[in-house]
Amino acid sequence: ALSLGLVATSALPQEAEREDQLVFENISQRVTTPENYNPYLPSTLQHAGLQQVGQESLFYYNYESGELEPWLASGYEYNEAFDEVTITLRPEARWSDGEPFTADDVVFTMQMLKENAPALGGNSVDARTWIEEIEAVDEHTVRIQLTSANPRYILNTFGVRIYGTAMIVPEHIWSEQDPLTFSNYDLEAGYPVSTSPYQLTSSTTTETVWTRRDDWWASESGFKDLPEPVEVLFRTAGSEERRAAMANANELDTLWVLGRDNFEQVVEQNPDITAWFEEAPYAYLDPCPRYMAFNTTKAPFDDPRVRWAVSYAMNRDAIVDIAWENLTVPAQWMTPDYPPFQSYMEENADLFEQYDTLTYDTDRTAELMEEAGFEMDGDYWVDGDGNRVTLDLVIRQGEADQTRMAPVVSQLLQRAGFDATFQLTDIAAYTDALNSGRADAWLDVSCGGVSDPYATFELYHSRHAAPVGEVATGARTRWENEQFDEVVNQMAVTAADDPAMHDLFREGLEVWLEEMPAVPLVQAALLTGFNEHYWTNWPTESNNYVHPGHWWATALLLVTNVEKASAE
Amino acid sequence: MTGPVLSIRNLSVTYRIANEDFPAVSDVNLDLAAGERIGIVGESGSGKSTLALALMRLHKHPARIASGSVTIGGTDLLSLGKEPLRRFRWDRVSMIPQGAMNSLNPVTTVRRQMTDTIRAHTRELSKRDINARIEDLLERVGLDRGVADLYPHELSGGMKQRVCIALAIVLEPQLIIADEPTSALDVVVQRRVIETLKDVQSQLGAAMILIGHDMGLMAQSVDRLAVMYAGRLVDDAPIRDFFHDPQHPYSRLLIDSLPSPDELKPLTGIPGMQPGLGRLPDGCPFHPRCPNAAEVCRNIDPPLELSGPSRRAACHMVAAARAGRNFEEVTG
Amino acid sequence: MSNVLRTLRASLSFALANPKMLAGIAILAVLLLFSFVGPMFVDLRNAEPISVSTNQRPSAELWLGSDSGGRDLLAVMIAATPQTLRMGVLAGALGVAFGVFLGLVAGYWGGWRDRVISTVTDTMLTIPPLAILLVVAASMRSITVEIMAVIIAALSWMFAARIIRAQVLSLREQNYVKMAKLSGMSDLRVVLTEVLPNIVPLAFAAFVGAVSGAILAGIGLEVLGLGPQNTPTLGMTIYWALLYSAFSRGMWWWWLPPILILIALFISLFLITAALDEVANPKLRRSRK
């Protein structure tokens, strides 16, 4: 296969000079699907370039400005009831094979998703759930009739709310293919055909290479300047050691998460390496705080007092210190510390005083446990029958921060009298344990709202709950509360900027805190970096034109903004 | 006639065990003329094989030649350097090993092994010459030429032994040492092999040492017989003299103890055991088992002395008898 | 003749006079002493995370420093060494016991039993063990030292079975085995009293070999994160060190001690096996001057 690969690629143009190459670190250990560029197959690896430079989104949500920046689209408009939305497209947009980008492409893509749900993954389920009807009003206008009111539809579906987005595919190519098996990979034919400024020119398990198309529609129309990098590479780097060494050697221009110590050493050796902040904690906050969840249908964790007892046993500062090397802060609740949530949290400071999620106090733990009918036997709590309260945390291995938190959390629980252990499991066993309800408790990431709290609340809606043995979704705590459900239902039809959101938030939060179905632990700071040796104008706190997630679909904004260092 | 082909003088070989030297061959003197066949017999462990190996300097650690000299065809074996020794071996003296079964390299053909041997000593012969020679030799020892391309395991014991004989004469040596060449064969085959060996040896005119403990075989094969006991040569006589008039008491008892297939006679053994290495009694090593041991035998080790026309024995009694003195005089 | 010289007593005295054996036992003794005496001086609770301050270099208070999880690495080493050994011994004992049993059955009773056992043994031998171990270990939900020992033993008994079978095959032809039968002993008793004692040195050598093989396999699993996560073992220490990139952070005091202890352990076991091999296989003795 190696030799075959060589034959296939030997006809390629000469490699670009290093200073014209922008080298991303592929955050996965390898390019898992080097011959698959169908963005809708659930297995497809999106972040080896496909979603960053291989496609363009209709909109890009900018975390910094809080704005939804139009890109392939020029704008959108909801009706009063939020159940119909009209999107206008940029008429000058063109596919890489020269065909115009039109409303028909959008309609085709969304229809395809809707028809092939759920096989085409989350986007297809989303399409099936929300699209009542979609039509091309004219060549550059699309109207979508929603199944019910949803003021967040555009953000969620087309705006890269978190990580990815629904990418529009060219009808003239895809209409002849079976979307369930189409690999969209053929370098000779110029696949994947996209509107983006880069064309895939090489794809192997360790590296993908994207070469600039100088006839990009946006530069020709003057919407954007042609990006400076002639080639964009996505390279896998491996162990943290190796990545640090590559950063030192300027072999990488973007860096996936490094430990703090490591990062500081790298910076010391290579001052060109930067991060969001110049000083500690360097890192930009990830939108997904880390928390510990219970299966709330299993005794003794069906008792809110026990859940609170666990919360009081959590020394979040120790977790921040040991698992996060002090790069982050304890999480008061499940939302990220982003500007849109600031007012929500401040308004409810009194609630958090009453339900103090930040306090580490094992005396309170003891009080609550005794209240709940447990007693201390030796070092551990036992129930009325003398059985120890055991707690087996399921941890997903491979996520370094969770793996690092596991021993700390279980040790904290041990010290508070819970007989806790943890299991590092691979993703399948982890998913299975959570989905089926076999797990007692686990550590997880809470990826909810980024601009308003609805998505976070939604995770705890009782429609996600299911009896043990059946598949639960959402936060998978199987927690059910009618009052909370009511709040979520109302939020769903309330626009993010509607002041009513604040009342709903307080009402739901109070119920949630009283019940504590899951224990918030820490905010997540991912210490990723950029290298200014070859490229400058990376986003930072002071130059915050976009947030720095270079593995997200928003990374196109980085690529179109970086500047060649040698030009200075 | 020139001097002897083989001449051993005061040869002693010792084994070093736990930092002490134990003599396995002590003070052996022996001459052998061209064309002569000598047999060496002795109980197991009496040092026969050790002597044979020393004659080619093939003894291995912990064995060591402690003293003496060995001259073969005028060359002092012990003074040879590494490379001359290599060239000397097989060219002048060859051997037929004790276990032919295990003496051929199991993974190569007979031809390879014979070619190897020739090539190690001469570079002049062409491949064709060598092959012709090999086939000729095989035929001389009564084997088919096709045997050359067989592997050792494809041969029966007798055939292997013949291959070894062919191998031994490939360079036409002056001396052939055969250490129990037929002990693993049954009598029928043994006879054929020994006869072949005798044939080729006399054709070559080489001297031969035949080692074994089968007295019958010796009686049928050699001109002269030497007896080893506890590392020493104790008796050395022409074969007829040896059987008809054994001088050394051990030889006498040995002959008496032989069962015969041809007649019924009571079995008699030699009482007692051969002394182990390093546990030699004072005096004559055989005296604890000797029926006519006298006081002197307990104290003085008798040397191997001329005891008759072309025969020697190491026994005080024999020496005394020859000196014309009687038994009492010696003991007295 | 050499056969006869091989009584157990002779073997033992030989073994004890063997410098390899002495060196091996000495290293092992030091390691054991370390883990037995250690707890008197060091609080083993500090082997748990968040017990001491993190990332400390070795110092007067923390002789081996601490890791990023806030563990006192000296305490970890003291706690981990016996755990790792326990896993090895357990797996080795299980594997060898099973192997000896099969080897005896195949070698002594022979016939179809031998054919079945030998075929399965040979087959298992060619299967890449770690590949299977990985699959099995990844399928287990919760891994403890004991479970790991069982999995490893299940994949390593073949070596013992093969050696023992070969030995029993030759022992079976020994006349003393026939003699025992003629003395009216049942097959089972013959095996237990005549054959078994003579394979003890061999089985013991196989056992020590299996212990080091099991530790080796165990470390492999642990380093890949498939080990007993809640137990401090040497392999898990390396795993955590790798996870926290102790290499590039220059925290040599974290990854080096477990590797050194492991190396010492392996060398000690190797020396003991080599010495025992010499006992069980006199041919090897010859080369020693």
Place this chain on the structure above:
Amino acid sequence: MTWNYVGRRVAMFFAVVLLAASANFLIPRFAPGDPTAAVLEQLMSRGQQVEGAGDIVQEYRERFGLDDPLHIQYFRYLWNTLRFDLGQSISFFPQTVSSAILDALPWTIGLLLVSTFIAFGVGSLVGALIAWPGAPRAVKALVPGLMMLSAIPYYLLALIILYALAFSSGIFPLGGAYSSYPRSFDFETVVDILYHACLPALSIVLAGVGFWALGMRGAMIGTLGEDYLTLAEAKGLKPRRIFFGYAVRNAMLPQVTSLAIALGTAASGSVLVEVAFNYPGIGFLLYNALRSSDYFLVQGIAFVLVLTVAIAVLILDLVYPFLDPRIERQ
């Protein structure tokens, strides 16, 4: 070589393969967790809100035939395996398992086979020399060093080598098989690939040399007492010829038998070495496949590993009679 012998070896080969294939099929199926759910989880953890996850899982289960009764799946699997159709990878869908393996296999074969053979050759030679009375004294001084080496497992050695030769000194790359994926097959690329292969190969070779040397030493010592060596010396052969043609040639035989087993172990050892050096071979692929619970890929890899080893064993068994002409007797 008798047909009986060949027949038995070939039958053995198929028995091994069938057994391995079956074990392969069963073991992952006893594992908890559902591969399709795993894929979804991967997405969700990246932050995508997936409605109706259960539906998608079901859809994929059907697609991969995971809903059929076990025996149907088993026979389908055997039949497909027979046709070398190892199915489709779940995590790399729509790449087939065969193509994923084919991508990785050349690297592993190149690295593993070459270094195992180097270790075998060098180790055997050194071992033979150690036992050879005529060898230079310096060689004997190697013994303790070799013993140490053979006692240290591959990956610990790999870690130390990685630290010493790559991380702290930077002489060698930290891992991977190339600096940039080879776009053409020129001299520079080859050098680059060799350069990257140095350290992983070194760790395999170093750890292997001791093992082979000690094995060979034992075999040599056994051979040294043989009569044919004494005779060879008596024949006045040159020492070099005795050494290679007689001693090594015979002592090698048991070594060759262990080579078969060693290949099996090496294949396993490669997982760790490849993971440590981030080497894109089969071992690394297996590790990742396990991590993402890709049934079909895990099965495929394990099967290919067993198959490779079984083939190696078969070849060795069939070649062995040529090395040892006595074998046909049995």
Place this chain on the structure above:
Amino acid sequence: MSAPLLDIDDVTVKFGGGVGQGPAFTALENFTLRIPSDEPQIIAVAGESGSGKSTMGGVGLGLNRPSAGTVRFQGDDIWGSGMARSTDFRKSVQAIFQDPFSVFNPFYPVERLLRIPLRQFGIAKGRTEQDELIQDALSKVGLRPEQIIGRHPHQLSGGQRQRIVVARALMLRPKLIVADEPVSMIDASLRATVLENLRSLRDDHGISLIYITHDLATARQVSDRLFVLYRGRAVEEGSANDVIGDPLHPYTQLLMNSIPRPDPDAGWEGETQGDEARGTLSDRSQCVFIDRCPHRMDACRRAPSDSFVQRRRVACHLYDDARVAT
């Protein structure tokens, strides 16, 4: 008349022949041997290496199970009745093996060899009783018990060991001893002593003996009857003295001619004839000696049946007439 002590009747033993093992190998074929109960005998079994001597011994000892034919001990079919494993049978039939080294388990002191059968056969239960019997037996073979008791086998000489084995046989008072090449490893000087010991077993204790050897000279000296085996078949059988003194079967003749006489004047008589046997014999429907026989004739393509000539049994077509006459 009482049933014979041992009656080996038309026994064939084959080895191998299992699945994937190639054709079976016939080690012993249609072998018949009867030892009367009332008259102790020494029966020699001679033949070249691999001719089936030890296999035959194993049959007598109940260690080798015949593929065909029956073995009766005092009238009971030992395999049919499961007697082969009974203590009764074990007690009655004992063995002295080829070399005195490997009969001792190096693991135990030597007297275990004596003590175990005493216990197993219930001859003496108590320790003191056992000790008495053991000491008694040892002194009968000229060993002082204190030299022996508590020693391990490697601490004893070959002769001492050999005598312990004989002592064991004496002590158990079996009815039959199978001695498998008991002197082949022993020097000529010791050989006579051991053979004398064996003969005294018959004379003094009335024990019958099967003496397996390939040494015809000693066979003639000690035995009453002789079987000559060739490739698993008994080719000649009769009084030892007669057979050796005047062999009838061409193989026996060849054997006798080939023995080198310890007399330089005797010479090796007769012609050297017939090459040695090569490989294993696959076609057993013909005379097994056909490839080496100087008297080879057409009839030899059929296996000969036994002829009775001069009070002995010969399996050779040369004597077909004699068979008719008898």
